[in-house]
Amino acid sequence: MNRGKAAVTAGQRRGAVSLLMAMVLLGVFPLDVLLPSFPALAEHFSTTPANIALSISLFAVGIAFAQLLIGPLSDAIGRKGLLLVGMSISMLGALGCVSTSDYTLFLIFRVMQALGCGCFVLSQALVQDLFEGEQRDRLRILMVTASGIFISISPLAGTFLQATLGWRGSFWVFIGLAAVVLIKAWLFLDNSRPSHSGARPGFIRSYRRVLGDFEFVSYWLISAFAFACHFSFIVISPLIFMDQLQMAPYEFSLILLIYGAAYIVGGLVATVLSRRIKPGQQMLVGLGLILLSGLAMLYLSSNFALTSATVLIPMLICTAGTTIARPAATSKAMGLFPELAGTSAAAGSTLTFICGGLISALISLSPANLQATLGYSFVLLSGVALALNSRISRRARIHESHAMTQPGGD
Template structure:
């Protein structure tokens, strides 16, 4: 099925981009509220931090559940169920009387958000192929980049006039809008004739496909490099370099803007100037060099501006890497797009979480620890890409 009309493409991009942005939006928007949550609920900061941990775990687990189900049932029913769960979880969090209830609500909310993330990718695979799919994934980078820009700012502004509970009310409102948008404007994209039962053999096929694993691991490792920045930058830039909360928000927002810009540049270049694999190699090489720059800035005591430019380079490349790697990974698995998308999501959050945990094991996160983690992950992503599987390659390779 091909989407040709411009208005339909824009509406589809807005809906699917918003669904795929559920994760960063729901994480980043309530970060400024965490100290107030601990005070009002009379609990420890560590238990409030656990609400973030269980959400990330729920995102990973939920994708593995929903993705395969959508290959058998179609995309629409699991997606609508997921958004309803997200709504319930958001309201649950808004009225939670204790931190234990809040944690439970975050679990429900995360499972619903997972459906939006995994099925947005699967739906793109249903509708597009080849370079057209890559360009559409590049378009989704607009919303994916804008979410981390606006979320903490919106959350911070809400806290100036109300309490942290309003953050979850707003998230419930966003979920309701998306539910109505899906109900009235997004048809089923996987016809009944194309559905297939997903079982362990499906995942065995995926994990034994060297080409699929190559691109999925590349995306996951690059995501881990940026996740290390997301997890550690507030400590590094505010505690070590003395940035204020407002200055940090500006830096965070500019880096999110970089994801948007590079994602759009990728859409313009792919198929016209270079193929997906070429752009993927170039973007990963630049990201690795940028990570080396972050490490140099951290260890050599270079000016803060140098460190910020290097961070911008690394984070921006995520827009190109995810668009190209996701398209290449899913291109050969249209019959199991839900399962293929779910495994990609699981690996991204699993590897990203492990990288962030390893970074903080020695103690408080330092600029050097963050830089080393980013360099290891980005260099590993480039290495995985260059270790090409023994399969026939197109002429541009």
């Protein structure tokens, strides 16, 4: 146990868990709760639903680049101050979004909101700082599962907010939740820098160190590709269900309620698997399910007409795989450089959001057959991720064999 964790009290840990859950809840509002408002946003800004979908992708890319600065800074000056500043900036961006009627200004304020939301990357660093071992792994699974629960109820919440407060409702609730996170961070975190022995490398050297490690990059790419499958569906789901299938916002919210419930099942399975098999095997199971979902999506798109069932059934399989694979890959990546937890989280989350943003943008630009495009993407992404996982396993076996042949080896 490092000295940073030794100084953490049980009260701080309980407060940190409640803070992390609040951050997970807050994370669904800039994206998922806004989905039922796509038609209203398109009408208000005199643009197309596809452009609104692209604004979601732009938001993800904005978060990714903000994290590049926030992560290493948090290793140097602490997590608390940056979290407080980030929440304040995101609140100002959300206020700008509700006050403008110009689409270009809306995009600018969304980017501002995204830059503030870049501080969400600190959640992974806080897990690394304050928890350890199985407790840390279980908390990461809990965060993914909680995300699924919030995703499952967010479309209904978005539909209610749209009906009562209009599209601005989700932004007002975001501002309120951001204020809660800000207060919790002020109360439960201290601003001391994570304690590790040895000199701390500079900004560029920190990134060169973590991104120069094959295992680190591979684990995060596995997590990123699994996330991209989920995020791509979230971004284009209004185009499929509300635009192509002509569903009402309430019907759309019920569809996503079922989709979000798959996260709960996946989280329960991931918890069981984490106690019985190694992380590499967990990733193999999760990625295998994503590959299966892609093949099922392609089969259904080529043999049946587009319906909610032909899209949702493969997505339930994909979501279960994502929930199993992502926590295992993230824990393995974050465990490689515990003294650079902020930098590690920022580098990994940047890869994740760039992959999610760019891949979802590419899919949304090919509206002719979104179902088949999703299927091909799942097959490709899971195939590459499985190859990376296999490569990591081979390298580990080679290193073990080499160690055993050296003098003094067993």
